[in-house]
Amino acid sequence: xxxxxxxxxxxxxxxxxxxxxxxxxxxxxxxxxxxxxxxxxxxxxxxxxxxxxxxxxxxxxxxxxxxxxxxxxxxxxxxxxxxxxxxxxxxxxxxxxxxxxxxxxxxxxxxxxxxxxxxxxxxxxxxxxxxxxxxxxxxxxxxxxxxxxxxxxxxxxxxxxxxxxxxxxxxxxxxxxxxxxxxxxxxxxxxxxxxxxxxxxxxxxxxxxxxxxxxxxxxxxxxxxxxxxxxxxxxxxxxxxxxxxxxxxxxxxxxxxxxxxxxxxxxxxxxxxxxxxxxxxxxxxxxxxxxxxxxxxxxxxxxxxxxxxxxxxxxxxxxxxxxxxxxxxxxxxxxxxxxxxxxxxxxxxxxxxxxxxxxxxxxxxxxx
Amino acid sequence: xxxxxxxxxxxxxxxxxxxxxxxxxxxxxxxxxxxxxxxxxxxxxxxxxxxxxxxxxxxxxxxxxxxxxxxxxxxxxxxxxxxxxxxxxxxxxxxxxxxxxxxxxxxxxxxxxxxxxxxxxxxxxxxxxxxxxxxxxxxxxxxxxxxxxxxxxxxxxxxxxxxxxxxxxxxxxxxxxxxxxxxxxxxxxxxxxxxxxxxxxxxxxxxxxxxxxxxxxxxxxxxxxxxxxxxxxxxxxxxxxxxxxxxxxxxxxxxxxxxxxxxxxxxxxxxxxxxxxxxxxxxxxxxxxxxxxxxxxxxxxxxxxxxxxxxxxxxxxxxxxxxxxxxxxxxxxxxxxxxxxxxxxxxxxxxxxxxxxxxxxxxxxxxx
Numbered sequence: 064x065x066x067x068x069x070x071x072x073x074x075x076x077x078x079x080x081x082x083x084x085x086x087x088x089x090x091x092x093x094x095x096x097x098x099x100x101x102x103x104x105x106x107x108x109x110x111x112x113x114x115x116x117x118x119x120x121x122x123x124x125x126x127x128x129x130x131x132x133x134x135x136x137x138x139x140x141x142x143x144x145x146x147x148x149x150x151x152x153x154x155x156x157x158x159x160x161x162x163x164x165x166x167x168x169x170x171x172x173x174x175x176x177x178x179x180x181x182x183x184x185x186x187x188x189x190x191x192x193x194x195x196x197x198x199x200x201x202x203x204x205x206x207x208x209x210x211x212x213x214x215x216x217x218x219x220x221x222x223x224x225x226x227x228x229x230x231x232x233x234x235x236x237x238x239x240x241x242x243x244x245x246x247x248x249x250x251x252x253x254x255x256x257x258x259x260x261x262x263x264x265x266x267x268x269x270x271x272x273x274x275x276x277x278x279x280x281x282x283x284x285x286x287x288x289x290x291x292x293x294x295x296x297x298x299x300x301x302x303x304x305x306x307x308x309x310x311x312x313x314x315x316x317x318x319x320x321x322x323x324x325x326x327x328x329x330x331x332x333x334x335x336x337x338x339x340x341x342x343x344x345x346x347x348x349x350x351x352x353x354x355x356x357x358x359x360x361x362x363x364x365x366x367x368x369x370x371x372x373x374x375x376x377x378x379x380x381x382x383x384x385x386x387x388x389x390x391x392x393x394x395x396x397x398x399x400x401x402x403x404x405x406x407x408x409x410x411x412x413x414x415x416x417x418x419x420x421x422x423x424x425x426x427x428x429x430x431x
Numbered sequence: 432x433x434x435x436x437x438x439x440x441x442x443x444x445x446x447x448x449x450x451x452x453x454x455x456x457x458x459x460x461x462x463x464x465x466x467x468x469x470x471x472x473x474x475x476x477x478x479x480x481x482x483x484x485x486x487x488x489x490x491x492x493x494x495x496x497x498x499x500x501x502x503x504x505x506x507x508x509x510x511x512x513x514x515x516x517x518x519x520x521x522x523x524x525x526x527x528x529x530x531x532x533x534x535x536x537x538x539x540x541x542x543x544x545x546x547x548x549x550x551x552x553x554x555x556x557x558x559x560x561x562x563x564x565x566x567x568x569x570x571x572x573x574x575x576x577x578x579x580x581x582x583x584x585x586x587x588x589x590x591x592x593x594x595x596x597x598x599x600x601x602x603x604x605x606x607x608x609x610x611x612x613x614x615x616x617x618x619x620x621x622x623x624x625x626x627x628x629x630x631x632x633x634x635x636x637x638x639x640x641x642x643x644x645x646x647x648x649x650x651x652x653x654x655x656x657x658x659x660x661x662x663x664x665x666x667x668x669x670x671x672x673x674x675x676x677x678x679x680x681x682x683x684x685x686x687x688x689x690x691x692x693x694x695x696x697x698x699x700x701x702x703x704x705x706x707x708x709x710x711x712x713x714x715x716x717x718x719x720x721x722x723x724x725x726x727x728x729x730x731x732x733x734x735x736x737x738x739x740x741x742x743x744x745x746x747x748x749x750x751x752x753x754x755x756x757x758x759x760x761x762x763x764x765x766x767x768x769x770x771x772x773x774x775x776x777x778x779x780x781x782x783x784x785x786x787x788x789x790x791x792x793x794x795x796x797x798x799x
Contacts, residue, residue: 104637121726166541173536173544173558190542239611246603358489 067205068100068138072115074198079110084165084189086111086156090149091170093366094195096293099138109152112161114139118148150178157183165191193371200363200371201385207409209294210364210387213254214407214421216289217298220244221424229431230279230304234259234272237285245289254288254295255368265301266393266401268357279305282312282400283431284393288368288407295368297389298422299405302429311399316428319394319402322346323426326360326374326390330410330418336378343392344376352394361390364407386410387421435573436468436506440483442566447478452533452557454479454524458517459538461734462563464661467506477520480529482507486516518546525551533559561739568731568739569753575777577662578732578755581622582775582789584657585666588612589792597799598647598672602627602640605653613657622656622663623736633669634761634769636725647673650680650768651799652761656736656775663736665757666790667773670797679767684796687762687770690714691794694728694742694758698778698786704746711760712744720762729758732775754778755789 075098079087087110089095095102095117098110103123109116117138144151149171156164164183166176168190179188202210220241229237238257245253260270265282277283281304288297301319303312326343343360347353359375364387372380374388382388388410393403404426409419443466447455455478457463463470463485466478473488485506512519517539524532532551534544536558547556570578588609597605606625613621628638633650645651649672656665669687671680694711711728715721727743732755740748742756750756756778761771772794777787 168541168545169543171541173534173539173541175537176541177536235614239614243607243611246607 067203068098071198072098072110075195076110078194079165079191082165082189084163084191086159086161086163087165087191088149088152088156088167089191089195090167091195093293094167094170094199096366097195097199105148107148107152108138109155112156112159116140116142116152116155118142118144118152118155120144120146120148147175147178149175150182153179153183153186153188157186161186163187163189165189165194167191167195169193196371199365201383202365202387202409203385206294206365207385207387209292210296210407210409211421213250213289213291213294213296214298214423216245216248216250216291217287217296218422218424219248220250220289221285221287221298221300224285225302225429225431229277229283231276233274233276234261234264234270235274237277238272238287241285241287245287248289250289250291251293252290254290254297254364258284258286260284260400261304263398263400266395266403268391268393268403277304280309281305282402284401284403286403286405288364293366295364295366296387296407296421297364297368297391297405298407298424299391299393299403300424300426301402301404302431304431306430308428308430313428315394315396316402318346318350318352319392319404320426320428322360322392323390323404323406326392327406327408327418327420330382330388330390330408332382332384332410332412334382336372336374336380336382337376339382339388339390340374340376340378343374343390347392347394357393360392361388363388382410384410384412384415435571436466439566440466440478443563444478446562447533447559450533450557452531452559454527454529454531455533455559456517456520456524456535457559457563458535459563461661462535462538462567464734465563465567473516475516475520476506477523480524480527484508484510484520484523486510486512486520486523488512488514488516515543515546517543518550521547521551521554521556525554529554531555531557533557533562535559535563537561564739567733569751570733570755570777571753574662574733575753575755577660578664578775578777579789581618581657581659581662581664582666582791584613584616584618584659585655585664586790586792587616588618588657589653589655589666589668592653593670593797593799597645597651599644601642601644602629602632602638603642605645606640606655609653609655613655616657618657618659619661620658622658622665622732626652626654628652628768629672631766631768634763634771636759636761636771645672648677649673650770652769652771654771654773656732661734663732663734664755664775664789665732665736665759665773666775666792667759667761667771668792668794669770669772670799672799674798676796676798681796683762683764684770686714686718686720687760687772688794688796690728690760691758691772691774694760695774695776695786695788698750698756698758698776700750700752700778700780702750704740704742704748704750705744707750707756707758708742708744708746711742711758715760715762725761728760729756731756750778752778752780752783
């Protein structure tokens with residue numbers, strides 16, 4: 064169980080050695096979590112040359128302090144640094160004879176990078192780039208298990224909301240209630256800020272819940288997800304409030320539903336990211352909704368809610384099996400509202416039954 | 432009303448000119464908010480040479496898109512960049528003839544800094560340092576007004592919780608309920624993750640709420656705050672559950688209360704940061720609690736929940752009037768729990784009545 068982290072660090076060590084660095088410093092929190100089984104606030108991970116050390120700016124509290132994460136946090140040593148742990152790491156690496164240290168230049172600020180150079184002027188600072196992010200794209204079955212539980216929790220929270228009375232309640236309150244229900248069902252927290260959008264706001268991807276109240280005849284779109292042991296999933300659904308959807312609502316819903324299904328069906332190992340995007344996008348495009356489409360129709364999920372791959376027109380690369388992604392096309396008509404349908408799925412070979420749908424709440428157009 | 436932002440940008444422009452840069456790029460979100468009246472996700476602010484431009488990676492949504500923040504967001508121009516807005520800003524500054532551009536090296540990553548250099552190789556990138564953070568330390572009365580409302584909301588949320596039944600409920604649920612009540616009373620959201628700590632967890636500054644349930648005889652410590660129009664305050668209180676606190680609980684409470692009062696009373700214009708810290712700290716030290724004390728006993732608040740000044744033993748500087756700070760000493764006894772008392776106050780001259788207490792919930796030891 065704890066060996067999985069040592070294996071991951073071994074893979075990273077191999078990649079570093081291949082580019083001539085015997086030591087690496089990982090500072091991006093999700094990357095630290097991936098390699099060490101946990102990431103106390105501000106902690107960074109120094110790999111090699113002699114040992115793997117988790118450096119923390121202050122003593123960890125909670126589970127970690129009480130040893131309750133022994134199973135999950137496995138490094139050779141934990142060091143409390145007081146000051147900035149990246150500076151302490153540069154000092155430590157230099158004092159152990161490292162000549163070069165690969166760092167995450169996309170995460171480290173210029174000021175911290177400079178402070179590392181000042182404390183260890185002979186240490187050459189190389190760029191680790193997005194090596195760890197690349198390792199994270201394909202998930203193992205334990206990670207997928209966490210995502211599956213996150214999705215179950217999310218479906219439960221959403222299902223309960225649908226049974227309650229919605230008319231007259233504000234977007235803000237509905238969003239808070241969804242977040243409370245996520246935690247009730249065992250989430251460590253929401254995976255991201257829950258979005259509830261009603262009427263003219265509906266169908267917007269990242270609408271911030273307002274004080275607008277749900278009215279008869281509204282579209283209601285929600286987007287939420289649970290964080291379970293660090294793993295984050297996402298679901299988005301659009302409903303109609305009242306007994307009879309208007310014709311334009313049914314038409315728009317059917318269109319987005321068809322686009323989302325096309326995107327889901329394009330999820331096969333070996334498919335180009337841009338082809339998955341196009342599968343979902345072209346239906347909306349040809350229906351005249353190319354204006355105002357989001358720049359991508361899906362993305363990877365895992366320890367962050369927004370990871371590679373990006374399912375977008377200019378994305379480079381192909382899907383592998385065991386990559387969890389969202390498929391989330393939507394259309395928003397200014398002043399009227401819109402529809403967004405969003406699932407989290409895992410890419411699987413055809414022989415294994417094709418893409419595994421994690422978020423199973425119905426995608427029929429429900430009138431609530 | 433909107434001129435306040437132009438005045439702030441004028442001050443920053445003067446400081447830049449003084450160090451030889453006709454243009455500056457502000458990327459830290461709270462700094463962008465301070466200078467532009469709002470900060471859409473990922474937006475950066477380019478000051479000069481000819482105009483002040485807010486560069487956004489994608490079209491802003493919500494209030495901003497619908498022009499509802501006209502009163503609050505005032506720049507010369509808003510530009511949607513598609514790619515990374517700091518790169519677009521470097522390009523724009525160079526094309527307008529700027530020779531040097533001051534950037535926030537403590538915010539920009541090495542990778543973004545390099546990308547700016549690549550797009551505008553003749554542009555000299557200087558360091559703006561924490562110039563904007565320094566401008567932010569002393570607040571104007573409008574900012575203090577926002578903090579005052581944030582504190583009122585926080586007091587209301589906490590007051591309601593105290594009227595409800597606590598025994599048997601989990602830390603996690605109490606924290607969620609507090610956050611819901613903050614929003615009920617008009618907060619834009621919690622100012623930071625609400626902490627609820629019971630029994631052996633109590634008294635820890637940043638305890639993450641767990642599934643532990645409140646029990647008779649527990650200390651219960653809470654730490655919460657509202658975000659109102661971007662301004663964030665903080666309150667911390669410790670209660671005892673049941674009818675009769677134990678002697679050790681009363682003794683510890685009285686000690687922390689005295690330390691917190693000493694800290695509050697030390698808040699006068701001209702007082703050294705470290706002297707305020709010492710006023711609170713020395714009572715705890717001399718009672719034998721120097722082990723495990725937090726490294727600081729307070730800090731500034733404003734657009735971020737943790738700003739300068741730092742009230743700590745090695746902090747350099749002196750308090751000005753109109754600086755809002757927290758005073759929050761605490762003691763945690765491993766295995767038993769502890770006490771933390773935390774207020775947000777504004778430094779005011781003696782002639783104006785001394786420090787203005789924003790968070791007014793009682794600090795008597797309540798038995799709930």
